Amino acid sequence: MPEPHTPISSHTPEPRPEFMPIAVHIDFILRSPVDGIQFVLPTGSESYPYRVPHAYTTSSSPDAARCLGMSPTYFSSGGLTTAAQVAHPNNSNKTIFFFSQAVLTFVQHVAFAAGPFHVHPIPTELTSEDTSGISQPLMHAFCLPGHESMLHSSISSLRSAMNFYSTEFGSYPFGSYKVVAVDKMPVQRFDSSTLSIITDSIEQVLETWQALSHALACQWMRINIQQKTWSDTWLVNGLALYITGLFVCKLLGNNEYRYRLKSMPPICQPQHNDPPDSMTLPFVNLKAPLVLHILDRRLGKSGTSPGLPQLQNNALSTHLFLRTCRKVSGIDLRSFAEQWIYGSGCPAFGFSASFNRKKMAVEIMMRQDSPAYKVLEHNKVSKLLHKPVPFFEGQMTVWIHEADGTPYEHILDIRSSFKHFEVPFNTKYKHIRRNTKRYLARQAAAQAAAEGDAEAAEAMGLIDMGFGLEIWEKEKERENWKVADCTEEDEQVMSGATYEWICMDADFEWIATISFEQPDFMWVSQLQRDRDVVAQLEAVNALAKQSTAIISSTFTKTVLVSNYYYRIRCEAAMALVHCAIRKLDFLGLFHLFKLFLRYCYDPEDPNQDLFAHTYVPKPNDFSDLAEYFVRKRPVTAPVPKNVFTVEEVPIIASIVELPESRDLSDNAEDVDVMPRDTLGMFQSLTAAAAHVMTS
Incomplete structure (x- = not known):
């Protein structure tokens, strides 16, 4: 190679002779390994005498031992050679297995496992194979004896994930894929070429699907395609x-996908010069997909979908990735990269809105802070290294739900730390009659139906109540649930509003903390009428900061209405804790206990004293997972320590003893589930009682 800045001659160099590649064989023996191989053995008469002996590779191993006593199954990353299994030349009791890796693979992605595993072939999907015309790779799942019944449900989504990834992101880069569940795994998962070793302690089916889908996705990214440098x-x-x-969006729906994105908190930009350690890697994995999400939103508006070019040594760099995106879409991404990739930190926005009747416009005040820039403002070295920006630039989508019920989209062009926006108003109405006509129509139809009018009874089903709750239409039920209604003063304030509510960053294009001030009744309207799960989650979080009787009733109604996405119902149940205060006579705790009894206990006399009665718990029902998770939430909600008085401590004791009255003779699998669900509530109750007795 010529030296730098040395002119290169223009004539064509002479062709060099080609030589045969040199193969280097290194034979080694590993005795008493400390790290890298995990051996699992029964512990005799101690804690785990019935463990199945097996061994597997991992990133760390606390001990070293020998795996004997059972006929093992061997498999590894790569595939078996033609002469896959031969007898040991010196010991007839030993067998040698030969594996070959056809695709070039980094050494840290070579793994194996050995043990008496049960093998489960994952069948192909004929319909998908016929339509795509692409042969589907072989897939197998392995588990230890005794876990066969749980294996099928755990891997039921793997074939769909394989077909989805192969169709959307190119064919599978290897010949086969294997997943094995092992015991005593120090981490949740260890991904290698064609093989994923996972722990057998994953419980919930949704989280299991998520973990296995991610393990398969890593075969494309992180194993077949590696980062070029550590900063990539x-x-x-x-x-x-x-x-x-x-894939989670395709499998579980858009609500689940958007909820998972929104529930991720904002963090600093993961840009590192050294390999990420166990403390910083979760931050990298948290922000990175969000950065790619907002990048996809910006590229999607240009109508393009860039693909990766041919990569040298399958190594991908940030520079090449951004250059490809810019080349395909024609969008200048320099500002985006400086803010979200090469820079550090996330913005914190503060918004407030008011209606200007003279201009017939909504005035939105925006304030932006960059915490990372403020921290490093006077540190020149760290400022040069982390490259924080004083403010973030971009466009934010805002939806204003005006008086006629129509949402209008507006774009805010953010180019500074402070900005005053004037958004034109479209509706001619000056006041809102919030649900008045619909409520009166419902009340009139209910009254007519009660008097025997068949047509009115049929018309009740035609009135759109949105996220309405039928049982709360009865005045007696409202009294039993202590439902709070708006006062005349509240009605006057609501009638003077000119718009229903405002939703900031409706397209979810910013990784930021957004604080928006609007009255509580607007948040209630957003929760009850907006169909977007992210808007509903924002409303729950905003209302949780304001403790009123109406908000407690709104949260309770949200939990009871099955039309809401189950995660929103769970969040509403947890938010009821903020209404368990003396100012409201602990109304939030009352609603929590009512929900707990409704979902966990058989119906009893509605007029009985909730805190002076013995209830028989219902058995767990896993036929509807959404309802199961909603049922668990009131149980696990933390109870504030300053809730109870000394006179109420005996009531706590009676509640804590409730599981002892359960009859589990017909449901042996339910023995461990209910105590786990109720443990959080019981711990909170006992802690609250202890706080009262010691204070």
């Missing part, structure tokens, strides 16, 4: 998590 780790990790999220 965020990209390959983010791509694997991003395509996993797209």
